[in-house]
Amino acid sequence: MISRLVSIRPTVYALTLAAGLAAATTVHAQQEPRLDVIYVPTPQEVVDRMLELAKVGPGDYMIDFGCGDGRMVVSAAKRGARGYGVDINPQRIKEANENAAKAGVTDKVEFKIANLFEEDLSKADVMAMYLLTDINLRLRPKILDTMKPGTRIVSHAFDMGDWKPEVHENVSGRNVYFWIVPAKVGGKWQIDGAQKMTLDIDQKYQFFTGKAEIGGKTVEITDGQLKGADISFKVDGKTYTGKVSGDTISGDGWKATKA
Numbered sequence: 001m002i003s004r005l006v007s008i009r010p011t012v013y014a015l016t017l018a019a020g021l022a023a024a025t026t027v028h029a030q031q032e033p034r035l036d037v038i039y040v041p042t043p044q045e046v047v048d049r050m051l052e053l054a055k056v057g058p059g060d061y062m063i064d065f066g067c068g069d070g071r072m073v074v075s076a077a078k079r080g081a082r083g084y085g086v087d088i089n090p091q092r093i094k095e096a097n098e099n100a101a102k103a104g105v106t107d108k109v110e111f112k113i114a115n116l117f118e119e120d121l122s123k124a125d126v127m128a129m130y131l132l133t134d135i136n137l138r139l140r141p142k143i144l145d146t147m148k149p150g151t152r153i154v155s156h157a158f159d160m161g162d163w164k165p166e167v168h169e170n171v172s173g174r175n176v177y178f179w180i181v182p183a184k185v186g187g188k189w190q191i192d193g194a195q196k197m198t199l200d201i202d203q204k205y206q207f208f209t210g211k212a213e214i215g216g217k218t219v220e221i222t223d224g225q226l227k228g229a230d231i232s233f234k235v236d237g238k239t240y241t242g243k244v245s246g247d248t249i250s251g252d253g254w255k256a257t258k259a
Contacts, residue, residue, distance in 0.1 A: 039068050039092060042130055042156050047075050049171045053178040054126045054152040056081050062126040065116035065139075070096025070109070072128045077105035081126070085111045086119055122146050130156040137161050144205075149183035149244065150228030163205045182206040182226035183244035193254030197235065208233070 042050075050072070056062055058080030064072045067085025069092055076083045077100070087093055096111040121127065121142060129136060140160050143153065155177045159165065167178040186203035190196075199221060201210040208224035212235045224233040231249060232241045242251030247258040 039089065040130075041068060042071065043172065043174070044071065044075075046156055046171050046174050046176060047072050049169070050128060050154045050156060050176055050178075051076055051079060053167055053169070053176065054128075054154045056126055060125040061123060062128060063119070063121070063124045064128040065119065066129065066131050067096055067111065068092050068130070070099050070111055072130075073109050073111070074099050074103050074105055076126075076128075077108040078103060081108070083109045084124075085109070086114045086116050087111070088113060088115060117142075120146075122148065124151060126152045126154070128154050128156075129158070131158060133158045133161070143181060147181045149181055149226075151181040153179040153181065164207075166206075180206065180228050183229045183231070185226065185231065185244060185249070188259040189249065189256040190259055191254055191256045193251075198259075199235075199256065212236070 054062075056076045056079050060076070060081040062073065062076045062081050062083045064070075064083065064085045067073055067087050070085050073083035073085040073096070085093075085096055087096070090113055093111045093113050097106075100106045100109050100111070117138070124147065127143070127147070129139075131139075136155065136158055137160060140163060143151075147153075157175050159168075159175075159177050160179065163179065165177040165179050167176075169176045169178075182203075182205060184203070185201050185208060187201060189199040189201065191199065195214065197212055197214040199210060199212050201208050201221065201224070203224075206226045208221070208226070210221040210224070212219050212221050214236060219236050222234045223239075225231075226244070229244045230241070231244055232239065234240070240251055240254065242249045242254070242256070249256040
């Protein structure tokens with residue numbers, strides 16, 4: 001009987017230990033955040049150039065998704081901007097708050113553990129990203145649909161597919177991209193002014209083409225481009241420039257209303 005008990009106890013102990021290790025592994029896995037992007041710090045010279053391209057300064061509110069140790073947001077705060085950084089890794093947020101304290105900008109910045117896809121983008125003047133192309137592409141519709149025209153977007157290393165950047169630079173061997181969120185002008189517009197005209201615009205990001213009905217004839221819209229809310233295009237050899245505000249476009253001597 002004694003020998004049987006001795007033989008059973010190691011087996012029971014081994015099973016108990018295995019179950020304990022499995023449970024501990026499960027708890028650890030639940031506590032560890034799932035990271036879509038591996039953390040790699042952006043060199044400070046790249047940070048500085050990104051902020052220069054986006055012309056970050058006093059009065060700006062900048063968000064940084066995947067903020068890491070907060071260096072982008074802290075650097076923006078040193079330029080007088082307010083900043084908000086999001087990261088899913090608690091360790092990075094801890095480092096970001098420590099770096100903000102060292103720089104003396106805790107009154108200008110906020111860092112939060114959050115899922116970037118659930119965050120509100122609409123209040124930002126500038127958005128910084130160092131993610132991956134597929135993450136950028138997942139964010140792109142939300143950027144175009146919810147961020148106000150003229151919002152500046154700057155990305156380290158990764159582009160946004162067929163959305164052509166305003167600027168693409170190489171900084172010490174690293175790619176930096178810059179975009180401006182364009183106003184929405186796709187669809188039909190009625191122009192009232194010295195000459196009445198109807199526009200049918202086909203927009204793709206900051207560029208657009210289309211047809212114009214003017215004086216009983218149909219002509220091409222050419223050189224259509226947007227810089228945020230600023231619009232320019234040519235119809236029948238004449239250049240039109242103006243500013244988009246919702247469903248109206250106001251220019252010098254002309255005004256368009258969306259049909």
